[in-house]
Amino acid sequence: MPPIIELKTVSKCYENNHFSITALRNINLTVDKGEFLCIAGPSGSGKSTLLHITGILDTPSTGTVLINNQATEKLSRTAAAVFRRYHIGFIFQKFNLIPVLTAFENVEYILTLQHKTAEQRKRDVEKVLDAVGLSQFMHQKTNTLSGGQQQRVAVARAMVANPPIIIADEPTGSLDSVTGSALIDLFASINKQQSTTFIFSSHDPKIIQRANRIINLRDGEINLYG
Amino acid sequence: MIDGALGLDNGTIQIHTANYEANVTHLQKISKTTTLLKTLAENGISQYSTRIKTPALILAGERSSSVMLSGIIPEQEKKITFIHQRMTQGHYLTIDENSILMSQPLAKSLHLAVGDKTTLMLQNIYGQPVVKKITISGLYSTGLAAFDLSRLYIPLAILQEFLEVETGITEIAISVPAKTTKQITATLADQLSKKNYLISPWQDLAPDLVQLIELNNATFNLLVIIVFLIVTMGIANTMNSVIFERFHEFGTMAAIGCTPFNIISLVSLESFFLGVLGCLTGTLSALVVCQYLSHSGIDLSHFTSSNQYFVAGSVLKSIIQPKDVIIANLITLATALIAGLYPAIKASKLKPVDALNYT
Numbered sequence: 026m027p028p029i030i031e032l033k034t035v036s037k038c039y040e041n042n043h044f045s046i047t048a049l050r051n052i053n054l055t056v057d058k059g060e061f062l063c064i065a066g067p068s069g070s071g072k073s074t075l076l077h078i079t080g081i082l083d084t085p086s087t088g089t090v091l092i093n094n095q096a097t098e099k100l101s102r103t104a105a106a107v108f109r110r111y112h113i114g115f116i117f118q119k120f121n122l123i124p125v126l127t128a129f130e131n132v133e134y135i136l137t138l139q140h141k142t143a144e145q146r147k148r149d150v151e152k153v154l155d156a157v158g159l160s161q162f163m164h165q166k167t168n169t170l171s172g173g174q175q176q177r178v179a180v181a182r183a184m185v186a187n188p189p190i191i192i193a194d195e196p197t198g199s200l201d202s203v204t205g206s207a208l209i210d211l212f213a214s215i216n217k218q219q220s221t222t223f224i225f226s227s228h229d230p231k232i233i234q235r236a237n238r239i240i241n242l243r244d245g246e247i248n249l250y251g
Numbered sequence: 252m253i254d255g256a257l258g259l260d261n262g263t264i265q266i267h268t269a270n271y272e273a274n275v276t277h278l279q280k281i282s283k284t285t286t287l288l289k290t291l292a293e294n295g296i297s298q299y300s301t302r303i304k305t306p307a308l309i310l311a312g313e314r315s316s317s318v319m320l321s322g323i324i325p326e327q328e329k330k331i332t333f334i335h336q337r338m339t340q341g342h343y344l345t346i347d348e349n350s351i352l353m354s355q356p357l358a359k360s361l362h363l364a365v366g367d368k369t370t371l372m373l374q375n376i377y378g379q380p381v382v383k384k385i386t387i388s389g390l391y392s393t394g395l396a397a398f399d400l401s402r403l404y405i406p407l408a409i410l411q412e413f414l415e416v417e418t419g420i421t422e423i424a425i426s427v428p429a430k431t432t433k434q435i436t437a438t439l440a441d442q443l444s445k446k447n448y449l450i451s452p453w454q455d456l457a458p459d460l461v462q463l464i465e466l467n468n469a470t471f472n473l474l475v476i477i478v479f480l481i482v483t484m485g486i487a488n489t490m491n492s493v494i495f496e497r498f499h500e501f502g503t504m505a506a507i508g509c510t511p512f513n514i515i516s517l518v519s520l521e522s523f524f525l526g527v528l529g530c531l532t533g534t535l536s537a538l539v540v541c542q543y544l545s546h547s548g549i550d551l552s553h554f555t556s557s558n559q560y561f562v563a564g565s566v567l568k569s570i571i572q573p574k575d576v577i578i579a580n581l582i583t584l585a586t587a588l589i590a591g592l593y594p595a596i597k598a599s600k601l602k603p604v605d606a607l608n609y610t
Contacts, residue, residue, distance in 0.1 A: 082506055083604040102600075103510040110508025121503040121607070138508045182507065 027094055029189060029222050030056035030079060035088030037074050037245075048074040049245045052088070058189065059220040061213065063227060063236030071245040072226040073194050079224060080113050080192040081105045092190070110138055114183030116193035116225075120175040122167040128154065128178045129163040132185050139186060153181045157211060173204035177211070184215055191215075193225035197232050209235045253429050253453075253460070259398065261456045262300070262331045262424030263432045264439070267449045278305060278376055280419040282447055287423065290442050294435070298426040300327040303410050303419070307373040309353075309403065311361040318357070318403045320373065322410030322420075331424045334391050334404070341365035341389030344406055350388035354399035358390050365390060371403075375414045383413055429453070479582055486529070486583070487590035494518060494594035501598045502606025511599035518598065522591025526584040533583065534576060544569035 037049040048071045056062055064072045077083040078090060081097045090097045092112060100108060109115075122131050129150055136146040154163045157177040167175055176196065183191050193212070197205030209232055216223050227233050241248055257263055268281045281287065284301070291299055303322035308315055325344040329335050335343045339355050351371070353363065363369055364387070371383045385405070393399055411417060427435050436452040443450065454461050501514055509517075548566035598606065 077604045080506070082607070083602055103512065106505060106508050106510040106513075106603075109506065115506045117503070117607075121499070121506075123500055123503070134504075135507050138513070 026058065028055035028091075029058040029060075029093060030054070030224075031089075031091040031094075032079065033089045033091070035075075035078060035085040035090060037071075037078060037083070038086045047245055049078070049085070052245075052247060054240065054247065056222060056224060058222055059216065060222050060224075061216045061235075061237040062222075062224045063233050063239045064224065064242060065227060065233045065239050066242035067228055070242040072228075072242055074245075075242065076192050076194045076224065076226055080115060080190075081109055082115075110135065111186070112188050112190060114186065114188040114191040114221075116176070116179045116183050116191065116196045118195035118198040120167075120172075120179045120199070122175055122178055122182075124166065124168040126167065127164050128159055128167055128170065128174075128181075131167055131178055132181045135182060135186050149185055150181075153185045154178075156184075156215075157181045172200055173207070176200060176204075176208055180208070180211060180215075184219075184221065187219070188221070190222045190224070193223065195226055195228075197227060197229060202229075202231065205229070205232060253464070256457060256460050257426075257429070257453050258331070258333045259393065259395070260332060260402075260424075261453055262426045263429055263453045264425040264427065264436055265451050265456055266423040266425070266439070266443075267421065267451070269445065269447050269449050271449045277374075277378070278303070278414065278416065278419070279421050280376075280416060281421060281423070284418065284420055287443065287448065290439065291423075291425070294438060294442070296425055296427065296435070298330040300324065300331040300424045301407065301420045302328075302422040302424060303407060303414065303416070304421055305373055305410070305414065307371050307403065309357075309361065310370040310372060311363050311367075314361045316357060316361060316400070318401050320371070320403045320405060320410065322405050322407040324407050328404075331426050334393070337391045337393050339390050339392050341387070343389055343391075344404055345388075346406055347408060348388060348406060349409055350386045350405075352389050352391060352404035353387050354402065355390040355392040356396060356399045357401075357403075358387065360400065363387055371405075371413075373413065376416050376419075381413050385409075482583070483586045483590070486526075486586045487593075490522060490525075490587065490590040491594050494591065494598060498598055498601065498606050498609035502601070502603050502609065505601075505603035505606060514599040515592070515595045518591050518595030519588060522587045522595075523584070525591075526587030529587065530580040530583050534580060537576075538571065541569040541571050545571070 032052050032054040035049055035052040035054075036047065039046045039048060052075065064075055066072050074083065078085050081090070081092070081100065084098050088098075092108075095108075097105065097108065115121075123134070126134070132150045132154060133146050136149060141149070151160070151163070154160055157180055159174060159177055159181065162170060162174060167178055170178065176199070179196075183193075191212075196212075197208055200208060212223050212225065213235065215221055225236075233239055266281065266287065268279050271279050288301075301324060305320050305322075306317065307320040308317050323344070325335070325346055329343075334352070344350065344352050351369070358364060361369070367387050368384050369387060371381075371385055373381050375381050391399075407420070411419060425435075432452045432454070436450055439450050501509075504514065504517075545568050548568035550566050601609070
């Protein structure tokens, strides 16, 4: 079976008139379907850049990113957005929920983009919010929820459309250790039950060790495969 | 302002004899007045005043003053001018009273008072001088010095007798709504012989008023443009701030699958609804204020005391024109949409990662 994600000699360089910074250097990486992968490394090592390029939120300066064997770096903005809509779920460190919407509406939004019927959306959203233990909070505005609850809403939003890949950038970074550990338990459970590929980043050793595979980044280069 | 200016003397339409010339001293009688009045009645015109206007000299001892003497039928004249509302002493003219109505400033300059007898000197239809003693029945004051010092009123029948013109008149002043003036003038011109009559709308009688209205409209339009430019910049600035603050949110939306078109549509729709909300709130507030001002008005008397255009009333009252409401709302709505479009396009063009990192 071909890998679900394949990065071939990917580099990313940020340049302007005054300076040039290389965030990633010749990254070669393959991720198989159903992997539970952690990108580890200190701050500034390129973890976020690698996740953004893998999730087609950014484009590499050189190299190729294949997802489901499709090259993504040449996709137009619209095509990339539609691709993400159906293939990749995102979880961010700061949750990135839309504060004026309820938990239900935040999760429902991606299904609206997928043109699901109201009945389908209701059924899927209720199911996924139940799975993350937020049934009783579904009609609350997200800014009234705790950090852990907000991150679970973000998880529900990432998994509601059943994407084959979920990318989480420092998902426990804004949570206390107990809540963070519970969140990784939730990831692991989804990974196990639905074979969803998880790629998450962290610099917390307790979180890192929960992954099935660990990639260690330093100065934009992979210096250790776990 | 139009009503005020025309209510001083002109009325909205005047009819004279065909070869009428202003500032000519000899009497310019209108012919076939019976036919003329019948035509007015047939056209539903009931508010008119038949007049004779002739120059005269008023003498009071050693003092004298040249004036324009207006022979009027008091009840008719009340429908055209507001002089009867500006009485300060005595009473307004009655139809057969052998007396004159004089302004208070003129009476003061001639050292006269109500009840005094004064001497009028004028020229009859045959060009012969006529001198008559007559009593002052009342004093008025419009506040407009130039008018007050030059105008005397006398019952029409008395003046006709002085001038030996029997039932002759020199002028008919008509009052119709200002908006219908041109149409009624055209109708009367069709029905009345041009050989006999000169029909003049107020625009011809008071070209200075027309110029003033045009100047006023131009100034007001300029003011409106300036106000709308300020409003436009305000809306544009607000929309820009609101949307730039939400770049991070647009980054999240792009990450989960919103296309650039989705983002532009969303922002445009929000801008549209914000615009609609602004229009509703603004229109409602404006209607309340205009409704209030349409009754109470804005008193400009401190600034307009010697202005002939405000002599009838110096309180400006608001009028709500549906056209103005629609145009203002359309401009506001278009402004909100256009102001929202620029940052929306900018947001849609950012890479999702740049939008997510936007601070």
